[in-house]
Amino acid sequence: MFHPRQAAGWRFGLRACSVLALAIVIDRFVSLKALKVAPPRLLDEVLSVTRTAIPGPDVVTQLERTLH
Numbered sequence: 797m798f799h800p801r802q803a804a805g806w807r808f809g810l811r812a813c814s815v816l817a818l819a820i821v822i823d824r825f826v827s828l829k830a831l832k833v834a835p836p837r838l839l840d841e842v843l844s845v846t847r848t849a850i851p852g853p854d855v856v857t858q859l860e861r862t863l864h
Contacts, residue, residue, distance in 0.1 A: 841859055
């Protein structure tokens with residue numbers, strides 16, 4: 797069993813990694829551009845294409861080109 801002073805090093809490392817991970821998550825959340833991830837008319841376009849059948853790769857490529 798570890799002495800509390802020996803175990804304190806583990807807790808410091810765990811805290812440091814947790815703070816670093818939280819900083820990365822916050823940075824990614826702040827820098828995320830919602831309009832780039834899901835443009836406003838994307839849902840309407842996808843629904844109109846998929847009403848009859850599952851679209852093929854060519855339709856997906858066409859959607860990608862028209863929305864950018």
